Amino acid sequence: MTTVIVQLPDPRPPAPSDRRFARLSRPPRSAPPTRPALLHLGPGDTAAFGRGEPGRPPAVPIPDPGVSRRAGEITAAEDYWRLSNFSATATYVVENLEGAGEHVKVAPGRLGAPVPFEISRVLLPAHGEPVAFKVFAPQHAYLTGESAAADGEHTVSPFALDPTAxxxxxxxxxxxxxxxxxxxxxxxxxxxxxxxxxxxxxxxxxxxxxxxxxxxxxxxxxxxxxxxxxxxxxxxxxxxxxxxxxxxxxxxxxxxxxxxxxxxx
Structure with missing residues (x-):
């Protein structure tokens, strides 16, 4: 059962010093856009991200010289996921793409930081601009209505606000x-x-x-x-x-x- 989907980052464009190569290798204008590669994870599955070690490519490759070879790891849970930061110096940021600037920071060396967002973007410091990849968790389940007790007084709302007032x-x-x-x-x-x-x-x-x-x-x-x-x-x-x-x-x-x-x- 898939619970978390990771959208792999797009390949980074060539550095400014490689502009001539970039002109030669640019695909024709008529080439259709490529669909992003997706990685599906079930409960308990993990996926490492970073530049990778010789002979050990990570599940989420990030070929940027400013990113550690073993930068971190994603672990899927039931309806959320955890992020581990293996870097000794870099702080990672996870943005909620459905919120107004809501984000969490994962400090260097932090293991298993829970991420509650359904649609997230992970930002890593890089040699140039920060690199990013997206993580999609399943839609969270919510209780519909308050579970009523058999007897006793009803719960009074602590903040009863009228949006029409x-x-x-x-x-x-x-x-x-x-x-x-x-x-x-x-x-x-x-x-x-x-x-x-x-x-x-x-x-x-x-x-x-x-x-x-x-x-x-x-x-x-x-x-x-x-x-x-x-x-x-x-x-x-x-x-x-x-x-x-x-x-x-x-x-x-x-x-x-x-x-x-x-x-x-």
Missing amino acids: KYFLVLLALCEPRLRSPSAAAVPGATEVVERLRDLPACRDLSRSAVNYHIDYLVGSKLRLRDPVERADPGGKREELVALALRFDLVREEHLALLPPRRGG
Whole structure:
């Protein structure tokens, strides 16, 4: 049974010093594109990647002088996979190709680091640009609905947010920069939120004081953060609100469709 598929990296183009050879060896324009080579792994199977040792080619060849001969190894599990980094100096990065910049770092010498992404790209430092290959894990299984106990009280949702409410749009506008770019540092202020939402019919009468009211409502009643309502620094309050919402996926990428198109783009 196949659980993990590795898309082998494309051969690297010739170095700049080999440009004449590159012109001679370039395929004709009419040549059809080649399909990527795939490596199928079942539970417990492993695949080494790197430049390879004499007489021992790796399952995932990466012929770059900046990559170790035995750079690492992939191990397939049931619905995820593990990455081992055999390098003593290089850190590898695994990107989630379905996320907004979500990634994990695998430090030098780390063995069996679990990767939870369904569609991933592994980036390795190389002699020129980083080299990469993709790994596809099966679609993860999720429980449909909460498993109900035979008796007792029902579980109350700790974060009951209504995506159709105006306070949710305010929270979404606060979280938008980091949803689009997790490295974004600044959280929008009340004036920026008003400007961002004013093209929505439900928010045409939104003011700075109304935005601050919705923020206080989110902090004190909906998400129940500790003590920030009394905090003098409104920027710190917004920062904690955004951090909590993104940490627990209360606001996600698909919610960005609720916002009007950004002006000028």
